[in-house]
Amino acid sequence: MFGNLGQMASLLGRVKDIQAGIAALKKELPGMEFSSECGGVTAVVGGDFQLKRLEVAPGVDAGAIAGNAREAVNGALASAKGTLAARMKEISGGIDLPGIL
Secondary structure, three states, rough: OOHHHHHHHHHHHHHHHHHHHHHHHHHHHHHEEEEEOOOEEEEEEEEEOOOOEEEEEEOOOOHHHHHHHHHHHHHHHHHHHHHHHEEEHHHHHOOOOOOOO
């Protein structure tokens, strides 16, 4: 899991800071929103990775809605995951901590 003992020692020295950062991020999650648009369909997901809103612009072809909605939702989820992974990397000082969020 750890590349070397120095990295492990560094992590152990930062445990309280990492725990505080994770706790703060978890408090922020419910209020976070990530959106993506595809062909007039906008999807908004929350920090809990749940779809909050799906908006369809006026005049969007009904046949295109399903495919565009899928792309918009997947884009919003990718944005959420990428943002949260980057925040975790900041909090941990670049050390991979899988399964925390």
